[in-house]
Amino acid sequence: MVKLNKIYTRTGDDGTTGLVDGSRTSKHSLRIAAIGAVDEANSVIGFAACGFAQGPHHARLHRIQNDLFDLGADLATPKGALDGEGFEPGEMVLRVVSAQVDWLEREIDALNEQLEPLTSFVLPGGNEAAARTHLARASSRAAERAVTALAEIEPVNPAASAYLNRLSDLLFVLARVANDEGRSDVKWVPGANR
Numbered sequence: 001m002v003k004l005n006k007i008y009t010r011t012g013d014d015g016t017t018g019l020v021d022g023s024r025t026s027k028h029s030l031r032i033a034a035i036g037a038v039d040e041a042n043s044v045i046g047f048a049a050c051g052f053a054q055g056p057h058h059a060r061l062h063r064i065q066n067d068l069f070d071l072g073a074d075l076a077t078p079k080g081a082l083d084g085e086g087f088e089p090g091e092m093v094l095r096v097v098s099a100q101v102d103w104l105e106r107e108i109d110a111l112n113e114q115l116e117p118l119t120s121f122v123l124p125g126g127n128e129a130a131a132r133t134h135l136a137r138a139s140s141r142a143a144e145r146a147v148t149a150l151a152e153i154e155p156v157n158p159a160a161s162a163y164l165n166r167l168s169d170l171l172f173v174l175a176r177v178a179n180d181e182g183r184s185d186v187k188w189v190p191g192a193n194r
Contacts, residue, residue, distance in 0.1 A: 020077040020093075030150040035075045037139075037146035038164075042068040044132075044139040048171075051129030057174060060107060061136075064167065071096050074160050075147070096159045104166040111173045115182040123186040126179035133178055137171035140164055 016024040017032060025031055042065050049061035073094040124134030144164035150156055176182040 020073065023078065030146070030153060031075060031078075034143070034146040034150045034156075035072050037143040038068055038072045038075065041136065041139040041143040041164075041167075042072075044136045045171075048129070048132040048136040051132040051178070057129075057177070060174070064104075064170075067096070067100050067163065070094055070100070071160050071163060074157050075150070078154070095157050096163050098159050098162075101159055101162045101166055104163065104170050108166065108170045108173050111170070111177050115173070115176050118182075119187075121188040122176070122179075123188055124175070125186045126175070126184050130175045130178035130184075133171050133175035137168050137175060140168040140171060144168065 012018075012027065015027055017027050018024050019031075045061050045065055045068070049058050049065070052058040052061070074096050077093055077095075124138065125131050144161065144167075147156060147161055147164055151161060176185055179185045
């Protein structure tokens with residue numbers, strides 16, 4: 001359980017921040033950029049959730065926000081910790097698991113069943129809930145790009161990358177659901193303003 005009695009510690013005043021295993025890294029490292037991008041996506045998803053009344057879509061987004069905290073903790077735990085390095089025996093090292101990705105896929109399939117097939121690309125907009133959800137989708141894609149950039153130089157849990165990939169798909173489908181199950185989608189008209 002996390003207990004925060006004091007919000008500022010001054011330990012990051014030198015431009016570094018601590019990771020789960022106790023090591024420190026620069027605040028502009030690719031690892032911290034990825035963690036920050038996931039945090040930003042989580043915040044935008046919170047904004048999107050405000051566009052839905054309490055109900056299944058709001059609950060779905062809240063569950064995703066919790067998963068994104070798991071994902072951030074996963075990214076904050078360097079590769080060596082996978083083997084228990086730097087941790088006490090039995091101490092939990094939080095990792096995103098494939099079951100979380102599977103849940104996203106089931107949700108995508110269930111939501112997509114109620115939609116008419118796409119006949120055009122859609123513009124990010126429509127009603128407020130859909131616009132907020134499209135913004136969350138774009139933010140989750142940015143988080144995915146940050147995590148894949150990190151994965152090119154340091155090991156990253158493959159389930160974390162897969163989670164972010166599916167997340168943007170779910171948010172796209174949910175935005176269409178918010179747009180009157182796709183009937184109010186704003187369609188792209190190629191070359192319309194030439």
